[in-house]
Amino acid sequence: xxxxxxxxxxxxxxxxxxxxxxxxxxxxxxxxxxxxxxxxxxxxxxxxxxxxxxxxxxxxxxxxxxxxxxxxxxxxxxxxxxxxxxxxxxxxxxxxxxxxxxxxxxxxxxxxxxxxxxxxxxxxxxxxxxxxxxxxxxxxxxxxxxxxxxxxxxxxxxxxxxxxxxxxxxxxxxxxxxxxxxxxxxxxxxxxxxxxxxxxxxxxxxxxxxxxxxxxxxxxxxxxxxxxxxxxxxxxxx
Numbered sequence: 001x002x003x004x005x006x007x008x009x010x011x012x013x014x015x016x017x018x019x020x021x022x023x024x025x026x027x028x029x030x031x032x033x034x035x036x037x038x039x040x041x042x043x044x045x046x047x048x049x050x051x052x053x054x055x056x057x058x059x060x061x062x063x064x065x066x067x068x069x070x071x072x073x074x075x076x077x078x079x080x081x082x083x084x085x086x087x088x089x090x091x092x093x094x095x096x097x098x099x100x101x102x103x104x105x106x107x108x109x110x111x112x113x114x115x116x117x118x119x120x121x122x123x124x125x126x127x128x129x130x131x132x133x134x135x136x137x138x139x140x141x142x143x144x145x146x147x148x149x150x151x152x153x154x155x156x157x158x159x160x161x162x163x164x165x166x167x168x169x170x171x172x173x174x175x176x177x178x179x180x181x182x183x184x185x186x187x188x189x190x191x192x193x194x195x196x197x198x199x200x201x202x203x204x205x206x207x208x209x210x211x212x213x214x215x216x217x218x219x220x221x222x223x224x225x226x227x228x229x230x231x232x233x234x235x236x237x238x
Contacts, residue, residue, distance in 0.1 A: 007052050013205045014063055016091055025090045025117045026056060032116065033081055036109050042081040053207050059084030060091055062146060062171055065200040065213040068092050071143045075100060075163045077129050077156075078149030082110050084173070085146070089119055096121040098138070102128050129159035130230040140165050140221065148173040153181045154188035154237035157216060158227045161192045164218040169197065174212040182214065188238035193220040 007026060011018060018026075034046050045051050062068070062084060072095065076085030079099040089097050099110055099122065107126045114122050125132060132138050145160040145168075153172060160170040174181070182196060189196055197215035204211055227233055 006049060007056070010052055010057055010205060011060065014057065014060055016060060016063065018091065022090050026087070028117060029082075029086060029090070029113060032113055040105055040109065042106070042109070053204055054209065055083050056087050058173070058204055058209075058211060059087035059148070061202070061204065061211060062088070062213060064202060065171060065215050066144065066169070068095075072096060073142045074098070074144045074146060075138070075142045077145060077147040077160050077163070078102075079110070080106060080148075082113060083148055085122075086110070086113060086119075088146070089122055090117070093120075098123045098125060098142070100125045100127065100129060100132060102126070128230050130227045130233065133159070133162035133227045138163055143168045145170040146173070151234060152237055153178070153185040153214065155233045157185060157188050157192055157194060158233040158238060161194050161216065161218060162222045162227055166193070166218050166221060168218050170194070170216045170218070172214040172216070174214055176210050176212060178212050178214055189216055191223070191238055192226055193218055193222045195219045
């Protein structure tokens with residue numbers, strides 16, 4: 001009960017209301033991550049309070065930049081242990097979510113989570129963004145692409161923007177000041193059919209962690225040559 005109360009007080013800062021079932025899903029998910037973490041590296045954060053702050057509240061903080069009630073479909077690129085996709089799905093059950101990761105062990109774990117929590121309309125995909133971004137069933141099919149993956153913004157935009165419908169957006173979870181990174185990625189964003197939106201910066205409640213959300217709107221279709229073949233976006237950013 002104490003775990004629930006701690007979580008509820010923190011999630012209220014984002015003005016998100018949860019049912020008892022949703023609260024229970026978050027606790028179960030936390031327990032599954034911590035248990036699996038004993039045999040597979042999923043996270044360096046296992047203490048409940050810190051986990052809430054740096055995984056759950058952080059994942060859900062996208063509400064500061066996006067009206068999630070107007071989003072129907074999301075792809076989470078480089079989802080890892082399921083962040084931000086699973087926390088978003090629990091909080092907003094209407095969402096249709098695709099979780100993409102290059103490590104099959106993580107995908108197998110996420111399938112266990114989805115089954116245990118009874119989540120509907122969640123698809124897991126094992127593979128690289130450079131490959132899935134060219135598949136017609138994924139390319140330009142999503143209202144929103146979200147990613148907490150660590151890479152420079154030029155590279156991430158090439159991974160992520162091809163998945164987004166014209167009129168949708170890609171939101172990158174960054175830390176600290178992104179002015180220089182945004183400036184350096186402006187060419188890539190334009191080439192890929194995007195336009196940088198208003199950056200949203202804040203400190204996660206109860207922490208000293210500075211989170212920055214970088215929204216990139218999709219204003220025109222991405223050229224067929226992008227994303228380039230696997231490995232190229234990271235080695236040779238646009």
